[in-house]
Amino acid sequence: MKVRIGGGASVEEAEAVAAALAEHVADDVEVYLGEAAEPAAVHDAPEDAAPESAEEPESELGPTEREERLREEIQDILSGGPEKYKDRLPDQDKLFVRDRIDLWFGDDESAATDAESEADGVEETDSDTDDPLLFEDGKFAHFDSWHPNSPDVEESDENNRLPADGLITGAAEFDGRDVHFMANDFTVKAGSMAEHGVEKFLRMQQRALKTGKPVLYLMDSSGGRIDQQTGFFANREGIGKYYFNHSRLSGRVPQICVLYGPCIAGAAYTPVFADFTVMVEGMSAMAIASPRMVKMVTGEEIEMQDLGGPEVHARESGSADLVARDEEHARELVANLVEYLPDNSDEKPPSQPSKPPAKSPEGIDGLIPEAPNRAYDMHDLIDRVVDADSFFELQPEYGKEIITGYARIDGRTVGIVANQPAQRAGAIFPDAAEKAAEFVWKSDAYNIPLLYLCDTPGFMAGSQVEKDAILEKGKKMIYATSEATVPKQSVVVRKAYGAGIYAMSGPAYDPESVIGLPSGEIGIMGPEAAINAVYANKLNDIEDPEEREEREQELREEYREDIDIHRMASEVVVDEIVAPSDLRGELSNRFAFYEDVEKDRPSKKHGTIL
Structure with a gap:
């Protein structure tokens, strides 16, 4: 070590400085006076000297008793509520919540690799970076009220265990995506x-509002804790704020909820506020009140599954998007779903390498019957247009007259809204209209382009559908289509009658393209209804049945010529008629070209239609 001091110092002073420093830093020291080239004093380090700052050998350090006590407390918290409640979970085919979190966010591949290494006698080095992202907030919530290590607890009671206050929240990596999550502990x-x-x-x-990352709700809750409601029910920052925050998050980040038990009252609102909800057969249920409360209020006796099980909400209410067979299947469904969703509304949906369709596009034209009232399954057409194994259908049991789901065309994510001729001729019923409206609205929020496949006689008529709000729900479908600013492609597959062409993003609804197949027709109504509406009196005047039938056929053919897709293309109502075998390629080119199209809504606070 070399040190330079002022030139006015004496040699004796230089030697004193050198000796003191050598002792202190445990190193040889040379002291120079002023600008001198040679040292005025040199002092070697003492043989037994060591720097005052030297640390104790690492081998002498380790976890203290205090740290070990903390780890014991954490393990106790992680063990959940009373054992008697944990023992009941297998009979309900449920996982304990900590095991559920391992299923969702654990690194199975890493665990398998570690097990193989141990079996082979290979010693693994510790590496924090190999662990999957997972951390928890508020693990010690309510610790002072129940844990024996707390100074506030005089006597611990197993029945009063409240680890984490029955709710686990945090952040994790889920199939390559960073997410926020919450999970109820049903044992508490x-x-x-x-x-x-x-x-x-x-x-x-x-925090999700700040980060712009998706949220997973793993729900298994009986609702608010009635005997402890002070401090959380009616407060400004209480349980009611859940739904305020759900509303703010809506359309900003994907919110996905999986139900693992009967969620009652306030707990049932989280799944319906979520963008996508998955229920589990024989396990999930949600209702505004429990069967016991229903009986007390209305006198009706009903089982929980009949009141609000998966069958009810997947088929009747439309509140469930998907139904899983078991817990593992629920995770699998959500993993498939997030492959189509961006992290937030500022991003575009993810893409994948292109794959050819599962069925040849050359079969499209042969699939579509010439007669407009003959049934066929629209799924078969979808399979000939989208990448193989990419169609992920949502709400398949609800409003079956319309198909909704996500898929890829040449690797790009698209949302599909398709009439289903195999279900009541593809007429749009109230449930189907509502289903389509919500799907379009969600897809637009997350920048997912839309493909409409139109083959419908229009909105259904009749006294029952009027009671079921066909006008109100049809309005919502048309509104959602009108407001969507993502790229839209509309294909007139066969019939496009009445307001059905409006709801299916026809020429007036700002699609990037309206494509017709040679089987397409666009008209106020179908030939049979039109002839009956316009010519009924004249036809009734024809007494000869054969003559009448011949005249009806002539009128029918004349009308179909008037609404034929070639007439529509001739009048530039549609942009192009495409050979069915070329439909996939045509759509791929158009979605690619319009990928960055920008559309503006009129300046206003918001519309008046929900």
Whole structure:
């Protein structure tokens, strides 16, 4: 070590400085006076000297008793509620919540590799970077009220265990995507919500608003903890704020909910506020009130599954998008779904390498019957247009007259809205209209282009559908299509009658293209209805049945010529008639070309239609 001091110092002073420094830093020291080239004093380090800052050998350090005690407390929290409630889970085919979190966010591949290495006698080095992203917030919530290590607990009671206050929140990596998550612990007061759990839930939502990352709700809750409602029910930052935050998150980041048990009252609103909801057969249910409350209020006796099980919400209410066979299948469905979704509304949906369709596009024209009222399955056409194994259908059991789902065309994600002629001729019923409206609205929020496959006689008529709000729900479908600013392609597959062509993003609804297949027709109504409406009196005047039938056929052919797709193309109503075998390629080119199209809505606060 070399040190330079002022030139006015004496040699004796230089030697004193050198000796002191050598002792202190445990190194040889040379001291120079002023600008001198040679040292005025040199002092070697003492043989037994060591720097005062030297640390103790690493081998002497390790976890203290304090750290070990903390780890014991954490393990106790992770073990969940009373054992008697954990013991009941297998009979319900349920996983304990911590095992559920491992299923969703654990690194199975890494675990398998570690097991193989141990079996082979290979010693693995520790590496934090190999662990999957997973951390928890609020693990010690309510710790002071139940844990024996807390100074506030005089006597621990197993029945009063409240680890994490029954709610786990945090962030994790899920199939390559960073997500926020919450999960109820059903072993703690039946997954009920109370003050500290509510606080954790709200913080998780608020952090998702900041990060712009998706949210997973793994719900298994009986609702608010009635005997502890003070401090969380009616407060400004209480349980009611859940739904305020759900509304703010809606359309900003994907919210996906999986139900693992009967979610009652307030707990049932989270799944319906979510963008996508998955229920599990024989396990899930949601309802505004429990069967016991229903009986008390209305006198009706009903089982939970009949009140709000998967069958009810997948087929009747439309509140469930998908139904899983078991817990593993639920995770698989969500993993498939997120492959089509961006992290937030600022991003575009992910793409994948292109794959040829499962069935040849050359079979499209032969699939479509010439008669407009003959049935066929629109799924067969979809399979000939989209990449193989890419169609992911949503709400398949609800409003079956319309098919909705995500797919890829040449690797690009698209949302599909398709009439289903195999179901009531593809007429649009109230449930189908509502289903389509919500799907279009969600797809537009997350920048997913839309493909409409039109083959419908229009909106259904009749007294029952009027009672079921066909006008109101049809309005929502038309509104959603009108408001969507993503690229839209509309294909007139066969019949496009009445307001059906409006709802299916026809020429007036700002699509990037309207493509006709040679089987296409666009008209106010179909030939039979038109002839009956316009010529009924004249036909009734014809007494000879054969003459009448011949005249009807002439009128029918004349009308079909008037609404034929060639007439529509001649008048530039549609942009192009495409050979059915070329439909996939045509759509691929058009979606690629219009990928970055920009559309503006009129300046306003918002529309008046929900």
